[in-house]
Amino acid sequence: MKSERPTESVARIASMNASNDTPRHDPTRKRLLQAALEIFADKGFRDATVREICARAEVNVASVNYHFGSKEALYSEVLGFAYREASERYPYTKAGDKSLPPEVRLRHFIGNLLGRMLDDTYLGRHGKLLARELADPTPTGALDQVIETTMKPHCELLDGIVAELVGPGYSEADMHRLGLSVVGQCLMYYHSRSLIDRVYPEIIATPEDIERTAEHIARFSIAALKHLHLEKPAPHRAG
Numbered sequence: 001m002k003s004e005r006p007t008e009s010v011a012r013i014a015s016m017n018a019s020n021d022t023p024r025h026d027p028t029r030k031r032l033l034q035a036a037l038e039i040f041a042d043k044g045f046r047d048a049t050v051r052e053i054c055a056r057a058e059v060n061v062a063s064v065n066y067h068f069g070s071k072e073a074l075y076s077e078v079l080g081f082a083y084r085e086a087s088e089r090y091p092y093t094k095a096g097d098k099s100l101p102p103e104v105r106l107r108h109f110i111g112n113l114l115g116r117m118l119d120d121t122y123l124g125r126h127g128k129l130l131a132r133e134l135a136d137p138t139p140t141g142a143l144d145q146v147i148e149t150t151m152k153p154h155c156e157l158l159d160g161i162v163a164e165l166v167g168p169g170y171s172e173a174d175m176h177r178l179g180l181s182v183v184g185q186c187l188m189y190y191h192s193r194s195l196i197d198r199v200y201p202e203i204i205a206t207p208e209d210i211e212r213t214a215e216h217i218a219r220f221s222i223a224a225l226k227h228l229h230l231e232k233p234a235p236h237r238a239g
Contacts, residue, residue: 029067031057033081034122036074041125045075045138072140079133079142082126083150089123090116096157102164103222109158110186110221111214117190118210127190155179165225178225185217 035056039048050071054061068074094100095109117127130146137143159175166178189196189204196203204210 026067028057028059028063032059032063032067032074033078036078037082037125037129038122040075040078041129041132044132044136045071045140050074072138075138075140076142076145079129079146080149082123082129083146086116086119086123086126089119092154092157095161102161103218105161106165106182106222107215107218109161110182110218111211113183114186114189114210114214114217115207117186118193118204131190158182162225165222166228170228178228181224182217182221185221189213 032053036048036053039053039056048071050064051061053074054063057063064071064074068077090112092109092112095105095112097105116123118124119127133143133146155176158179159172162178162182163170163175166174170178193204197205202209204213
């Protein structure tokens with residue numbers, strides 16, 4: 001199957017952001033989505049109850065069935081809702097702008113990715129919910145939906161930026177490894193936040209600290225990728 005070009009991935013992301021605006025204009029539905037995001041992120045799909053979600057949203061317990069049809073459908077919708085909300089606060093627009101230098105695009109990509117992960121508002125629960133889903137997929141099939149609609153387009157966007165920085169000669173698998181190396185640096189701060197807050201509390205304590213950390217990751221990554229640009233790719237072994 002032929003992979004999308006980075007520009008196609010950006011267009012798909014933008015299309016997803018613009019689609020399904022109905023929840024934003026239905027107060028009851030939006031309250032349910034916000035409450036469900038908090039509870040699913042804290043408890044997981046299996047331990048969360050419809051009654052608890054409705055109580056948090058201050059709506060009738062029958063509202064979930066009326067607006068979504070089932071708990072499973074609500075969960076799937078919450079993942080998309082959380083992504084749209086996070087995308088409004090942390091858009092990848094500049095990262096997808098091919099008129100900008102790849103260094104600038106990578107800085108925007110990393111800044112928004114780390115910002116999403118470390119957001120202290122309810123938007124930060126999007127990352128927590130996604131981490132739960134990746135570690136323990138629910139029987140709803142929501143993980144496949146998340147991968148296709150959010151993760152793949154972002155991975156393709158990052159791979160395109162990385163390819164510009166390292167130049168020709170590297171394989172598709174090389175691009176994936178390099179992209180994951182960039183993302184892995186951001187994930188370190190997310191998964192080890194409780195440790196970092198205790199050992200190095202000044203690193204990600206405030207939004208300004210997070211911006212400085214994102215800039216560090218960007219500079220570190222750009223330096224490495226530019227170094228690879230000067231090297232010849234390692235020969236690929238058969239088998």
